[in-house]
Amino acid sequence: MTVLFFGSGHPDWLAKLGTLADVVPVVKDKHAWRYSGWHPLYRVAELASADEVARVGLPVALAHSASRLVTLTEAAMLPVALLRQSLDLPGQPVEEAVRFTNKFVMKRHLQRAGIPMAEFRPVHAGSELATVGLDVPFVVKPFVGAGGVGVHRIDTAADWRAWAATAGAGGYLAERWLPIRSELHCDAVVIDGTVVFCAVSQYFQPLLVAAGAPLGGYVLTKADPRAQLARDLHRDVVTALGLHSGVTHLELFELADGLVFGEIACRPGGGGITASVQAATGVDLVTAALELQLGRRPTVTAHSPEASYAWLGMPARPGTVREISDVAELLGIEGVFAATNHYAPGERIAGRTTSTFHATTLLLRVADPAEFSAVRQRVEQRYRLAVT
Numbered sequence: 001m002t003v004l005f006f007g008s009g010h011p012d013w014l015a016k017l018g019t020l021a022d023v024v025p026v027v028k029d030k031h032a033w034r035y036s037g038w039h040p041l042y043r044v045a046e047l048a049s050a051d052e053v054a055r056v057g058l059p060v061a062l063a064h065s066a067s068r069l070v071t072l073t074e075a076a077m078l079p080v081a082l083l084r085q086s087l088d089l090p091g092q093p094v095e096e097a098v099r100f101t102n103k104f105v106m107k108r109h110l111q112r113a114g115i116p117m118a119e120f121r122p123v124h125a126g127s128e129l130a131t132v133g134l135d136v137p138f139v140v141k142p143f144v145g146a147g148g149v150g151v152h153r154i155d156t157a158a159d160w161r162a163w164a165a166t167a168g169a170g171g172y173l174a175e176r177w178l179p180i181r182s183e184l185h186c187d188a189v190v191i192d193g194t195v196v197f198c199a200v201s202q203y204f205q206p207l208l209v210a211a212g213a214p215l216g217g218y219v220l221t222k223a224d225p226r227a228q229l230a231r232d233l234h235r236d237v238v239t240a241l242g243l244h245s246g247v248t249h250l251e252l253f254e255l256a257d258g259l260v261f262g263e264i265a266c267r268p269g270g271g272g273i274t275a276s277v278q279a280a281t282g283v284d285l286v287t288a289a290l291e292l293q294l295g296r297r298p299t300v301t302a303h304s305p306e307a308s309y310a311w312l313g314m315p316a317r318p319g320t321v322r323e324i325s326d327v328a329e330l331l332g333i334e335g336v337f338a339a340t341n342h343y344a345p346g347e348r349i350a351g352r353t354t355s356t357f358h359a360t361t362l363l364l365r366v367a368d369p370a371e372f373s374a375v376r377q378r379v380e381q382r383y384r385l386a387v388t
Contacts, residue, residue: 009028017290047073069087103143110241116260125163132174134175140154148208182202184202189288191292191300199281199283200227201276216272246267248264248267249265281305283301307367310369311361315358324344362379
């Protein structure tokens with residue numbers, strides 16, 4: 001079996017896929033340097049462009065007689081589904097890809113199914129604030145996007161004008177601001193319409209608040225009553241969206257009176273989420289997602305964690321790395337059991353602030369979740385990143 005893999009900045013995903021099938025990578029041009037050991041290697045300027053993915057991917061698929069098209073990158077899912085349809089190949093259909101990438105379509109489906117969520121409206125940058133139909137504060141975000149890119153809180157008419165001046169063309173979603181106690185996420189495996197595994201975690205702080213700061217979260221234990229409530233909501237969401245098989249990342253908000261839906265993607269979670277879930281439960285969500293896209297049934301066997309596990313991403317800053325904390329030094333911090341630097345001295349960091357724009361990812365382990373705060377403080381006090 002030869003498969004085309006459409007990827008961005010995760011050569012580790014490609015390496016895992018390479019153990020399962022013969023792979024031909026098609027990667028985003030800005031991340032091609034990460035895949036220097038692969039040949040042949042094809043490049044696209046933008047994975048979110050259906051025209052660009054088809055322009056490069058169609059001749060490559062035909063030349064290599066590809067039998068599957070695989071991607072774990074959210075921006076590429078609809079373009080790849082369209083290319084998959086044009087080649088009559090098995091895999092996620094276009095309609096399902098739309099439901100899991102277009103937040104307006106997603107929420108319309110779930111609204112009709114009675115899933116609790118914030119009130120929302122479709123808007124565009126040329127509209128007046130008075131026409132939105134929501135009182136401030138509210139959040140505005142693009143129909144399609146990930147990593148918190150393009151998400152803004154609107155408190156005043158001046159905020160609205162400032163956002164409209166920089167927003168691009170296309171559809172946007174305005175959502176009522178909610179009094180959030182905490183932000184949770186579910187990371188699950190769905191096979192033949194049944195949720196066979198679902199880990200529930202809590203971010204250390206809500207994503208919109210944490211933008212540009214150290215970001216992370218911890219896996220909830222079975223003793224946490226929110227875990228089952230979140231699993232129930234996740235089950236209802238994937239049922240309402242008609243997911244056949246896939247790995248999902250659902251974000252949801254805890255309010256004073258319960259949990260409400262945020263958004264969901266049909267891909268593994270970003271940052272250190274999959275690593276923390278695997279450390280806590282033994283389930284490799286990335287491998288499960290790849291196997292499902294290859295048409296295979298993954299073996300998913302979870303164990304109960306003997307401790308509390310978390311991840312912490314230290315934010316990156318654009319520039320050339322002059323200094324970055326040594327991994328061995330980070331492993332010497334009490335509560336840290338794994339660390340990965342995504343850049344080395346002399347390498348250039350390019351990108352914009354997102355929820356996964358990190359220079360270093362750490363995995364944490366403690367006896368009680370209340371101890372994570374102290375571990376995070378120790379890391380932040382000792383961590384170094386200098387760029388020029």
